[in-house]
Amino acid sequence: MITKETINKELTVGQLAARSGVAVTALHFYESKGLIKSNRNQGNQRRYPREVLRRVALIKVAQRLGIPLVEIGEALKSLPDHHAPTAADWKQLSAQWSNDLDERINQLITLRDKLNGCIGCGCLSMEACPLRNYGDVLGERGPGAQLLEPGNPKHR
Template structure:
């Protein structure tokens, strides 16, 4: 790891990401470090590109679990390439499109909701989205989990 590695401070300065965020990413398995003889973290330079991918994915609103799965598909010994990014972005495109469609629908429903102001548990499409149990009347309709029944 010698001169090609970065300390956590150097990685933070070069990537524009706080040291605490880098420690968090490492704790979640998104990036990896080794320790030098003085027990200080050292990150391979390739980590800069991985951090850039993480930040872009977060900006897209992707959950850390999706980001982690995507990074697991990348080789750990080199920086993600443009081809890697194309593959990852293609995987995320459908999810983003679905979320955009849902947000547009929500936006369009919000206008009507502001006008009515009811926030009805029975009929409000924003407060009670896709409610199927309401047809069975008020109260709980799902059976208690098995462990609750036994106690």
């Protein structure tokens, strides 16, 4: 029988790991990054409110979509601390990420469409390769390693 006491009971890190399918070390990492929060009992052991289960699920789905943890953390800051994310919360967050996902999908389609050109190039020419250094723009930035995603300020 499910009681109010059972529903309100906090989870140990092991219970949270088992229920969420996420390793204990990952949960500790999420907590260190401020993505989830725990309380401490009298023995200084972590105890997680049940709503953290849904936050962890949201984190894992967002990660699977390729959303960086920094962006996930920023998005989670827009939600109240002590409630499980709702369908409306997810709708809000997914709307924020939708344009980024569309952009990445378009980049992947372009990459796929230009991939066959690498066979002809053979060397991934640093001056002419349309995938690696189109128009030799990186050479103009100076020596050393250069980022390869022009136009995307997140990757500069």
